[in-house]
Amino acid sequence: MNQELFLSSQVDLKAARSLKERLIKALFFFCAAVSILTTLGIVGILIFETWNFFGKVSFKQFFGDTQWTPLFAQKHFGVWALISGTALTSFVSIVTALPLGLLAAIYLSEFASKRIRSFIKPSLEVLAGIPTVIYGYFALTFVTPCLQKIIPGLAGFNALGAGIVMGIMILPIIASLSEDAIYAVPPSLKEGAYALGGNRLATIFRVVLPSSFSGIGAAAILGISRAVGETMIVVIAAGQQPNFTLDPRVAVETMTAYIVQVSLGDTPTGTLEYQTIFAVGMTLFIFTLALNLGAHHLRRNVLKGSL
Amino acid sequence: MLKQDIKKPKNIFRSPKMRSDNLKAWFGSHEALNEISLSIPTFHVTAIIGPSGCGKSTFIRCLNRMHEVVPGTRIQGNVYLDEVDIYGSSINPVNLRKRVGMVFQKPNPFPTMSIRDNVLAGLRLQGMKTYDSDEVVEKALVRAALWDEVKDILKRPGLSLSGGQQQRLCIARALALEPEVLLMDEPCSALDPIASAKIEELIHELRGKYTVVIVTHNMQQAARVSDVTAFFYMGKLVEFDYTEKIFTNPKYKKTEEYVTGRFG
Missing domain, CATH: 1.10.3720.10 (MetI-like)
Structure with missing residues (x-):
């Protein structure tokens, strides 16, 4: 019986440890995920706003011109x-x-x-x-x-x-x-x-x-x-x-x-x-x-x- | 030339190709060689045997002044090539190394070069033009017993060859400079038995054309390839004699113990 007790307590210990370990693991994963999410967010915003931009200005205006005057009255978007x-x-x-x-x-x-x-x-x-x-x-x-x-x-x-x-x-x-x-x-x-x-x-x-x-x-x-x-x-x-x-x-x-x-x-x-x-x-x-x-x-x- | 032949003119040591006289060498404060005096007979194969750390590699690295390439090293004493002191103040080690070639423990072909370029590397390192050098390449590879295996793939990288072929390529690279002495620092220790056998065969063929000094851990190899053998122990030269004598009837107990495998 003593032995049984000993065994069961050991199993409990294991369970507690694995829960703690899983929590810590999740925390680490979260920290790693932050940088990935930030990157994804930045790229997402870039793509979204760029998409909007190309809705108003054509590819040809952007890549087919050599003048860049988007802030002037006479707008050119030659990047x-x-x-x-x-x-x-x-x-x-x-x-x-x-x-x-x-x-x-x-x-x-x-x-x-x-x-x-x-x-x-x-x-x-x-x-x-x-x-x-x-x-x-x-x-x-x-x-x-x-x-x-x-x-x-x-x-x-x-x-x-x-x-x-x-x-x-x-x-x-x-x-x-x-x-x-x-x-x-x-x-x-x-x-x-x-x-x-x-x-x-x-x-x-x-x-x-x-x-x-x-x-x-x-x-x-x-x-x-x-x-x-x-x-x-x-x-x-x-x-x-x-x-x-x-x-x-x-x-x-x-x-x-x-x-x-x-x-x-x-x-x-x-x-x-x-x-x-x-x-x-x-x-x-x-x-x-x-x-x-x-x-x-x-x-x-x-x-x-x-x- | 058979081994029996060379025993007849009793003293092949009389006009040695290279000779060290009371040579001492240090790594920092550690003395690796202690008063080595040794004559290396012309056109023969000299084997240097001894347990790890006995100074045998250090010794041959003193013969082409590669010892001093490592920071913190120094030597004392003299080494002669054709009776000219190679540590004399007028000697440029770069020129010496053209006459005394070296092959290392691990095959070290240049990774960015083709087989052909590896053979010509020595000439190019010395600033020689090599436009018209097919003959040099072929001759060196034939001598290194590699030509038949690589003659159709000379443009391939040197590293694409097997270990044994790489080592023969390194030998060809050294031979392309037409050296008089070829130093080999455990050239087979990184190779399998078949590749080792090929190198040994090659050493047999180099005999009579070059003066060869080979450091080896493998006593059977020393017995097979060399004419004379030097036994080093703890930085000292214990015994130096005809190979047959060293392996059958050595003068000193230490030598006998080593060659019969009782330590080492």
């Missing part, structure tokens, strides 16, 4: 003016950041002594922690005046200065992810290259970098993705003129900057002008989603080790 602004500033930023970041990563992983590493790595992290609004001022009040001394005809607001400063902003991402990729190259490959009479540089350029190509590619794409979605720097320093141009010396307006412009103004909700920001937001979202998926795919290759 290419905004896409070109985004593409231009992002291009300048990646052209700035990729060589610098890659060389920094090579230096950190292959050449730097422990002491220098322990100094440079945190400095890069500080760079990543600077609020982007400060980068914006930096672009407008320091970088652009400096560039104006070299490049005559550079406007006060321009894609070049904003792009370069955005490049500095994404430099830490690129350097750090590239360094991870280079670090992940097995030492046996480097030894193999040394044993074949390769010197340090030849080993890096012929064996190490090709082997870490996926990771470096992922770093570049994530960097571009950050630049495409970056708002504050381009709002402050690139101007707010939706020029359809690939000339980095003039002012441009990016998709993000336009959204800010409308959100800050006194555009009533529900109007066509209001709905444009959702159509633009949707376009922006598709861009960054595609970039992030691309980077994710490359990084998965790195993790799997199939280079």
